[in-house]
Amino acid sequence: MKFAIQSKGDEYSESIKRQMEQYLVDFDVQLDEVEPDIVISIGGDGTLLHAFHRYNHRLKETSFVGVHTGHLGFYADWVPDEVEKLVIAIAKTPIQVVEYPLLEVTVRHLDGGKETQYLALNECTIKSTEGTLVLDVEIRGEHFETFRGDGLCMSTPSGSTAYNKALGGAILHPYIDAFQMTEMASINNRVFRTIGSPLVFPKHHTCVLKPISDVKFQITVDHRTIVHEDVKSIQFRVANEKVRFARFRPLPFWKRVRESFVTE
Template sequence: MKFAITSKGDSNSNTLMHKIKMYLLDFNLQYDEDQPDIVISVGGDGTLLYAFHRYCSRLDKTAFVGVHTGHLGFYADWVPEEIEKLVIAIAKTPFQVVEYPLLEIIIRYQNGERESSYLALNESTVKSVEGTLVMDVDIRGQHFERFRGDGLCIATPSGSTAYNKALGGAIIHPAIPAIQLTEIASINNRVFRTVGSPLILPGHHTCTLKPVNQTDFHVTIDHLTLLHKDVKSLQFRVADNMIRFARFRPFPFWKRVHDSFISNS
């Protein structure tokens, strides 16, 4: 089996990364940063997001596993004290693969420039470069509403516990192939109205945002912030691709939610 390791970059994470690499090499596994079968992320959820984007071109061939060196993560389920167990599991145990839905973003341009396509593990947001964001929201090709406000967030089920939750969105189990559209500080008065609630769209529905009076936008793809100019439309849907996590033991989603937001321990 071929493996690669990504680190948060702090001294603790780097020390663990070198230790894991040494152990796995001792088990005669092959270190391969270009075509790994498994990627071990050492740090936190942000580190795993970086790893996902680094290897998003080979999602059907690479599985991910996380070791968290800070707070408990939604993607990083092993702690530093367990790395010997993890190494033995990777070297000796066929792992179970758990797949989570991803968000596909396609940005089209007014000048006929080639469209841009992205995958997000957590979410994508759209905000105006300057002033209020004004967007026509189409669902399945039909006009739904004209949004005015600070921005819009489109999240995956696994990303529903991140920025989406802070915006008042619902927490969705990642076994459900869906995306969620959540408003960021919408303007609602006697003149302007939006639905005012998060929208959960199933896998066969597409959400398209069409600019009304501006064409330049800040678009985030997980941790990346990009400036797109002369935008004609932004299309969001559940991606055909999925991320694959290597599971060597149960890691129940609702327990992660409880431990992250409710438990005091």
């Protein structure tokens, strides 16, 4: 068993990182930051997103587990007081893995050059850098609508509790192979009209956004922000790859939802 640790970087998280590294090495678990079997995230959901993008080239070999040092997160299952219990579980018990779907984003350019592809664990957002976003929305190769507004958010099921929820999107169980589109302040009047509701796409469907005019696009992929020019289209679909989470105890999804949003 080989492990790596991604820390939030604050003093408290770093102290827990050092503690866990020492415990795991004492249990003859090998520290390997290049090809780890398991990556331990210490911080919050943002820290785990950084860990995911650091190791997203090893999704078939690497699983993730989180220790939260701040507010309870959806990806961070353990608390600092449970570090010794988690270390023993990693060192002594077989890893039970659950897999969640990811979002594949493909950006194609007008010059026909090399396309750019991203994987999102939470969501991808599209905005114009020059005011109102205007683009055609195609579903399975057919025109669906022309969107005008601040932007669009495409989220995974596991990311549906994040920005997607703030936009009025539905919470999807992460075992569902799907992705969701929600609108940001769409323009709806007698002249312009959009669906106005979140759309959920199954695994075998693609959604393609095509700009009406040549503008710069601000695209976020989880915590990263990228500006693209000369965009021909942006395609979204459920990725072939999946993210793997190490589970050492039951952690019902709806219980996490209730504790995060309902329980006082």
